[in-house]
Amino acid sequence: xxxxxxxxxxxxxxxxxxxxxxxxxxxxxxxxxxxxxxxxxxxxxxxxxxxxxxxxxxxxxxxxxxxxxxxxxxxxxxxxxxxxxxxxxxxxxxxxxxxxxxxxxxxxxxxxxxxxxxxxxxxxxxxxxxxxxxxxxxxxxxxxxxxxxxxxxxxxxxxxxxxxxxxxxxxxxxxxxxxxxxxxxxxxxxxxxxxxxxxxxxxxxxxxxxxxxxxxxxxxxxxxxxxxxxxxxxxxxxxxxxxxxxxxxxxxxxxxxxxxxxxxxxxxxxxxxxxxxxxxxxxxxxxxxxxxxxxxxxxxxxxxxxxxxxxxxxxxxxxxxxxxxxxxxxxxxxxxxxxxxxxxxxxxxxxxxxxxxxxxxxxxxxxxxxxxxxxxxxxxxxxxxxxxxxxxxxxxxxxxxxxxxxxxxxxxxxxxxxxxxxxxxxxxxxxxxxxxxxxxxxxxxxxxxxxxxxxxxxxxxxxxxxxxxxxxxxxxxxxxxxxxxxxxxxxxxxxxxxxxxxxxxxxxxxxxxxxxxxxxxxxxxxxxxxxxxxxxxxxxxxxxxxxxxxxxxxxxxxxxxxxxxxxxxxxxxxxxxxxxxxxxxxxxxxxxxxxxxxxxxxxxxxxxxxxxxxxxxxxxxxxxxxxxxxxxxxxxxxxxxxxxxxxxxxxxxxxxxxxxxxxxxxxxxxxxx
Amino acid sequence: xxxxxxxxxxxxxxxxxxxxxxxxxxxxxxxxxxxxxxxxxxxxxxxxxxxxxxxxxxxxxxxxxxxxxxxxxxxxxxxxxxxxxxxxxxxxxxxxxxxxxxxxxxxxxxxxxxxxxxxxxxxxxxxxxxxxxxxxxxxxxxxxxxxxxxxxxxxxxxxxxxxxxxxxxxxxxxxxxxxxxxxxxxxxxxxxxxxxxxxxxxxxxxxxxxxxxxxxxxxxxxxxxxxxxxxxxxxxxxxxxxxxxxxxxxxxxxxxxxxxxxxxxxxxxxxxxxxxxxxxxxxxxxxxxxxxxxxxxx
Numbered sequence: 001x002x003x004x005x006x007x008x009x010x011x012x013x014x015x016x017x018x019x020x021x022x023x024x025x026x027x028x029x030x031x032x033x034x035x036x037x038x039x040x041x042x043x044x045x046x047x048x049x050x051x052x053x054x055x056x057x058x059x060x061x062x063x064x065x066x067x068x069x070x071x072x073x074x075x076x077x078x079x080x081x082x083x084x085x086x087x088x089x090x091x092x093x094x095x096x097x098x099x100x101x102x103x104x105x106x107x108x109x110x111x112x113x114x115x116x117x118x119x120x121x122x123x124x125x126x127x128x129x130x131x132x133x134x135x136x137x138x139x140x141x142x143x144x145x146x147x148x149x150x151x152x153x154x155x156x157x158x159x160x161x162x163x164x165x166x167x168x169x170x171x172x173x174x175x176x177x178x179x180x181x182x183x184x185x186x187x188x189x190x191x192x193x194x195x196x197x198x199x200x201x202x203x204x205x206x207x208x209x210x211x212x213x214x215x216x217x218x219x220x221x222x223x224x225x226x227x228x229x230x231x232x233x234x235x236x237x238x239x240x241x242x243x244x245x246x247x248x249x250x251x252x253x254x255x256x257x258x259x260x261x262x263x264x265x266x267x268x269x270x271x272x273x274x275x276x277x278x279x280x281x282x283x284x285x286x287x288x289x290x291x292x293x294x295x296x297x298x299x300x301x302x303x304x305x306x307x308x309x310x311x312x313x314x315x316x317x318x319x320x321x322x323x324x325x326x327x328x329x330x331x332x333x334x335x336x337x338x339x340x341x342x343x344x345x346x347x348x349x350x351x352x353x354x355x356x357x358x359x360x361x362x363x364x365x366x367x368x369x370x371x372x373x374x375x376x377x378x379x380x381x382x383x384x385x386x387x388x389x390x391x392x393x394x395x396x397x398x399x400x401x402x403x404x405x406x407x408x409x410x411x412x413x414x415x416x417x418x419x420x421x422x423x424x425x426x427x428x429x430x431x432x433x434x435x436x437x438x439x440x441x442x443x444x445x446x447x448x449x450x451x452x453x454x455x456x457x458x459x460x461x462x463x464x465x466x467x468x469x470x471x472x473x474x475x476x477x478x479x480x481x482x483x484x485x486x487x488x489x490x491x492x493x494x495x496x497x498x499x500x501x502x503x504x505x506x507x508x509x510x511x512x513x514x515x516x517x518x519x520x521x522x523x524x525x526x527x528x529x530x531x532x533x534x535x536x537x538x539x540x541x542x543x544x545x546x547x548x549x550x551x552x553x554x555x556x557x558x559x560x561x562x563x564x565x566x567x568x569x570x571x572x573x574x575x576x577x578x579x580x581x582x583x584x585x586x587x588x589x590x591x592x593x594x595x596x597x598x599x600x601x602x603x604x605x606x607x608x609x610x611x612x613x614x615x616x617x618x619x620x621x622x623x624x625x626x627x628x629x630x631x632x633x634x635x636x637x638x639x640x641x642x643x644x645x646x647x648x649x650x651x652x653x654x655x656x657x658x659x660x661x662x663x664x665x666x667x668x669x670x671x672x673x
Numbered sequence: 674x675x676x677x678x679x680x681x682x683x684x685x686x687x688x689x690x691x692x693x694x695x696x697x698x699x700x701x702x703x704x705x706x707x708x709x710x711x712x713x714x715x716x717x718x719x720x721x722x723x724x725x726x727x728x729x730x731x732x733x734x735x736x737x738x739x740x741x742x743x744x745x746x747x748x749x750x751x752x753x754x755x756x757x758x759x760x761x762x763x764x765x766x767x768x769x770x771x772x773x774x775x776x777x778x779x780x781x782x783x784x785x786x787x788x789x790x791x792x793x794x795x796x797x798x799x800x801x802x803x804x805x806x807x808x809x810x811x812x813x814x815x816x817x818x819x820x821x822x823x824x825x826x827x828x829x830x831x832x833x834x835x836x837x838x839x840x841x842x843x844x845x846x847x848x849x850x851x852x853x854x855x856x857x858x859x860x861x862x863x864x865x866x867x868x869x870x871x872x873x874x875x876x877x878x879x880x881x882x883x884x885x886x887x888x889x890x891x892x893x894x895x896x897x898x899x900x901x902x903x904x905x906x907x908x909x910x911x912x913x914x915x916x917x918x919x920x921x922x923x924x925x926x927x928x929x930x931x932x933x934x935x936x937x938x939x940x941x942x943x944x945x946x947x948x949x950x951x952x953x954x955x956x957x958x959x960x961x962x963x964x965x966x967x968x969x970x971x
Contacts, residue, residue: 025695412868441870454861458883467879468869515865522869 010081011038012182012215013062018075020054020061027288031057033239035075036313039183042213044206046226046247048262049236050537051508052284055219058236059185062217063102064092080182098128101176103169105188110172111160117144117171118156124178143174148204164628166197173205183215190225194399195564196644197628199608202228221537223266224610227251228617235259238285238295241313245320247614255322255330257337258296263612264337265542267571269594270611276549277542277571278337283507284537294325302326302335350392350574354423355526355558356411357387361420363406367633378632380406382582384420385659390525393552393559395573395590397566397605401629403582404562408528411560412446413437424526442472445519449531451511455503461514462499465489468521488517492547509540516547526558534565545572566609570594578602581630581640584659588666598668601641639670647672696964703960709953717764726754728761728919737936747938750928755938759946761919766950769914770901773835777842777900778893784843785850786881789858790873799847806844814841815903819912834913838903846892853885860884887965891958898954905947921947 020032032054039045049055060066061073064084077084080099084092096102101124104110111120121143122136131139137156144152147170160168169189176184189205190198206229209216218229226233226247233250235243235258243256254260264278282299285291291298297307306325316322317331329335361384364377381403388394398404409415411422413429422429427440448454455464465485468474475481486496492513503511512532519527529548533541549572551557563569569576576593578586578601586599597603611617627644630636636643642652651671659669697704716723725745732752740747746755788799806814819837826832857863858881866880905922907913914920916927924943933940 409864412864414864414867438870441868444868446865446868448861448865450861454865456862456866456880456884458886459879467871471869471871471875518865 012041012043012080013039013217014076014078015058015062016076016078018058018061018077019073020057020066021072023070023072024288029287030239030290031287032061035236035241037234037241037244039215039217041182042209042215043232044209044216044218044230045232045234046218046220046230047234047236048220048223048226050221050284050539052238052287053236054239055236056187059102059187059217059219062185063096063100065102094128097124097181098179099181100183100185101179101181103172103176103184103186103189105191111168113160116157116159117163121156121171121175121178124175128179139178140174143178144171146177146208147171147174148200149174166193166200166628169193169197169201170204173201173208177208177212177214180212181214183217184209185217185219187219188221189218191220191222194629195566195608196399196604198225199610200626202610205229222610223251223263223538223612224617227612227614228610230614235262238290239287240295240323241321242296242323243320245316245318249318249320251612251614253318253320253331255316255318255320255327256296256324257300257302257326257330257335260330260337261299262538265539266612267542267545267565267567268611268613269567269570269606269609270613270616273571273590277545279542279546280539281543283509283540294323301337351390351556353389354387355390355392355425356560357385357421357423358407358411359385359421359423361385361407361410361422362418363403363410363415364418376633379582379635380632381410381417384579384582384584386577386584386587388526388558388560390558391552391556392575393561393573395569395576396560396562396579397564397569397576398579399564399605399629401581401632402579404579405530407579408446408530408560408562412444412528442468442522443525444528445522445524445526446528446530447512447515447519447532450535451508451515452503452535454515455511455518457503459502460499461489461501461503461506464503464514465499465517465521468518472522474521474523484521488521489514491520491551492517493543507540508536509543512536512540512544513547516544516551520551520555524557526560528560528562530562531564532561533568534563541568548572566594566606578605581635583640584667584669585641586666586668587659588668592663592666598662598666598673599670600645600647600672604644604646696960700960700964703957703964706953706956706960709949710957713763713950713953714767716760717767720761720764724754724757724760726757728753728758729917730754737932737939739936740938746942747936749924749936749939750932755924755942758919758924759921759942762921762924762943762946763950765914765918765920766901766904766947768830769835769838769904770897770950770954772830773838773900773904774842774893774896776835777839778846778889778896780839781843781846781892782850782882782885782889783877785847785852786854786877786885788847789851789854790877790881792858800851803844803847806841807848809841811841811845811899812903812906815907816910816912819907831914834904834907837907838900841903842896842900846889846896849888849892850885853888854881857881857884887962891962891965894954894961895958898951898958901950901954902947921950 016036018032018035022029022031035058047055047058062077062084066073073085118137118140121140125131125136125139140156141152144155149155149167149170163171186205190201193201202225205216208214220226230247233245233247234241235250235256237258243250243254243259250259251263254263261280265280267277280299285295285298293308294311297303300307311323311325313321313323314327316327324330326335361381363381364379367376367378384407386394396404396407406415410417417430424440424444427436429440432440462485465488466481469481469484475484485499489496489498494510494513498506506514533544536544545568548559552559561569561572570590573590575587575589577584578599580601585601586593586597593602594606597606630643638653638655639657642648645652655671657669657671659667661667662673730753734752735748736750736752738744738748744754744756746759749755784799788796815837818840819833822833822836824833863876863880866876904913908920908922909926911926914923916923921943925940929939
């Protein structure tokens with residue numbers, strides 16, 4: 001096969017041998033090394049990689065936005081015939097925003113809260129294109145309607161806080177497009193958004209780049225997003241490009257072991273659920289002291305002697321480029337990742353009887369009322385009921401603001417419920433006395449989302465894990481406690497020496513393991529996992545999910561697994577609860593809900609989730625869902641989903657649908673099914 | 674914008690830099706002020722060996738002597754060596770400055786953390802109490818307390834003076850530490866500790882206090898300067914340390930006020946010492962804040 005069709009003669013952007021390094025107090029970090037790629041006019045190129053792979057730094061280097069004092073850039077960046085690194089500051093500023101614009105991850109913080117949306121959109125127009133105020137305003141109205149904001153004329157005079165997250169990201173896109181740039185760089189443009197909103201934004205960006213012939217560089221860690229967008233994919237690992245090629249080639253015929261491993265470790269909705277997630281063992285190397293030779297070699301199962309030498313970026317058989325000595329053997333099918341798990345492992349450990357039952361749980365948060373107004377409440381959780389059996393994993397899915405985290409906090413009694421009952425092991429937690437609660441506390445534990453803030457930075461790992469042993473006198477003496485800490489560390493796959501370390505000396509995955517060990521130290525029978533893997537990189541996420549499953553089998557634990565990622569929830573859960581806007585929409589066992597969902601919201605949610613397969617994604621029909629989450633201050637009447645539901649009728653706006661058992665074990669709150 | 678190709682030397686494993694050297698490099702003014710503080714502490718601790726004369730020794734033969742090789746800073750109206758009195762005075766200033774700032778900051782910090790941790794009604798009550806105390810300038814509140822508490826000396830140290838200066842420091846520190854503690858309060862590790870059923874005191878002292886140590890230390894050093902100034906002011910007003918003890922504020926008052934025209938060195942040197950001490954502690958506190966606050970890091 002020859003090289004794929006390249007963009008016409010001169011590419012829009014040419015990056016050659018780009019090096020970026022930072023001087024830090026811990027030494028020189030080489031964040032990007034020898035990166036070369038091209039972007040043609042109107043082409044969509046995705047840069048994929050885990051945290052610390054150098055993907056965002058490369059983008060900032062192109063924009064020349066790196067801190068001047070500590071960052072050093074070397075190489076050649078040619079944009080539209082001009083060498084960007086040789087331009088003066090004044091000339092570069094002309095290009096930024098006019099010819100190249102950037103869309104950042106956080107729509108909440110990328111807009112200035114004190115300026116109107118209109119001012120922020122017209123600013124680049126008056127500065128770069130010298131438009132008059134009237135011209136700029138007319139263009140701003142045009143841009144807002146282009147990105148799908150209704151009633152643009154009046155919204156121009158509003159402030160960012162009057163827009164929802166999705167709407168703000170649309171505004172950011174409008175600002176990015178304002179001067180008709182030739183290239184837009186989007187850094188994780190949808191990471192902070194909910195699945196249904198993410199789908200809308202992706203749709204919009206793809207559409208606009210086609211229509212306006214804008215080249216797009218998308219930087220992301222989400223392989224599903226990439227599959228939907230990209231013409232070409234660049235995979236980065238530890239500051240180096242390891243593979244690049246057409247999206248179809250990279251996804252279907254990866255030619256680098258890292259890409260192969262990455263694609264295998266994502267739980268996917270479009271494939272039958274495997275028994276065990278495939279993982280890439282080990283950790284991303286430290287960039288102040290990277291391993292010699294191939295960066296991926298220490299984690300690579302196909303490592304041979306030659307991997308001690310730096311592999312060149314070689315042309316592979318299918319038009320891709322791969323930085324692997326053995327790419328020809330991969331192409332020949334001689335190397336493939338072995339399946340790590342066997343099918344027989346997941347014996348059903350679930351026992352009869354409910355360990356935890358939640359009945360009509362309700363939580364209202366009071367909102368400080370303005371003088372002379374009635375006191376308002378936010379109904380975060382409204383009439384939620386479910387139960388969990390010993391040894392079972394119950395998945396709790398929903399978008400942000402649906403109350404799933406509050407449910408977890410209520411069960412942990414970190415918040416006091418407004419109404420309803422929580423019964424654990426025969427004790428009603430809502431009415432329990434402090435003494436009873438103390439006894440129950442040990443049995444219910446928690447694992448948090450963010451491994452960086454869930455460990456006390458001033459305590460060593462040993463102190464963190466050993467504290468419950470000491471407080472609850474679970475170890476006879478300090479020697480027994482030390483031994484138990486070592487045992488717990490071992491149980492979560494960490495070396496006992498780590499007990500001496502502080503959390504900041506560990507990686508994200510290691511910290512999450514410490515968090516799990518801390519929970520296990522109490523010898524609980526039930527653990528609330530609040531987005532326990534969503535802050536982790538894909539290759540680490542699989543390791544943690546497998547660990548949780550192993551522990552469940554060994555210790556007979558029950559989990560409440562709270563998450564927004566449907567594929568992850570499908571992988572780990574036995575039954576699934578879907579929540580929307582404080583209420584339960586549907587409850588069923590895992591296979592039923594993913595195969596025969598009843599509730600329209602569940603269907604929409606499943607439809608919106610991107611799948612890491614370009615063929616599937618590109619063939620997909622446009623998404624169903626419209627609109628955004630309703631405001632908590634003005635909740636919809638009747639069914640909370642009626643504002644966005646494709647099936648909604650007048651009846652839905654009048655009655656609140658009860659949760660009804662539609663089929664045995666399958667409950668849904670919808671009057672239409 | 675070019676960089677050298679990597680060499681063997683800079684690919685070696687980096688060592689974490691020495692935090693003390695790093696402080697000197699980043700905050701040269703802070704390092705200088707720290708040096709001044711160390712000299713002052715040395716003089717205070719070893720005054721009997723450092724001071725050329727007995728600070729209380731009266732010599733009517735040599736009253737109001739101008740600075741000379743014999744008496745570096747001259748003598749006062751009783752012929753006492755001003756230099757020696759300044760050296761002994763640093764002892765008084767540091768003891769009262771340190772202890773009152775330490776007591777005030779610590780009580781304030783505990784109050785601030787508790788206020789943030791418990792929240793609700795308790796928070797409201799503590800904060801209203803703090804509001805009331807904050808309504809008075811530091812020196813005014815110190816005056817009120819010193820007037821209310823009877824003189825009480827233990828081991829040559831005026832305990833009542835320490836209390837008087839510590840009390841106005843409490844609300845100031847409580848306010849700042851509460852703000853820091855509020856952000857710590859919502860950290861998941863505090864939730865994890867609550868979910869583990871640990872006692873309130875354990876969560877406050879073990880999980881929250883170590884994480885607000887930076888603002889606490891900064892307030893502590895900054896208020897040492899304030900406390901030294903307050904002690905000098907109270908002594909000047911005759912409410913603090915009393916004669917014949919050597920204290921900087923005291924040296925400015927009394928017969929210094931009568932003779933300063935003839936013997937300006939009587940007020941010049943104690944005044945300079947007070948300024949220098951306040952300056953050094955303030956600057957050191959500022960540098961410490963900049964150094965500990967990661968936002969100021971390059």
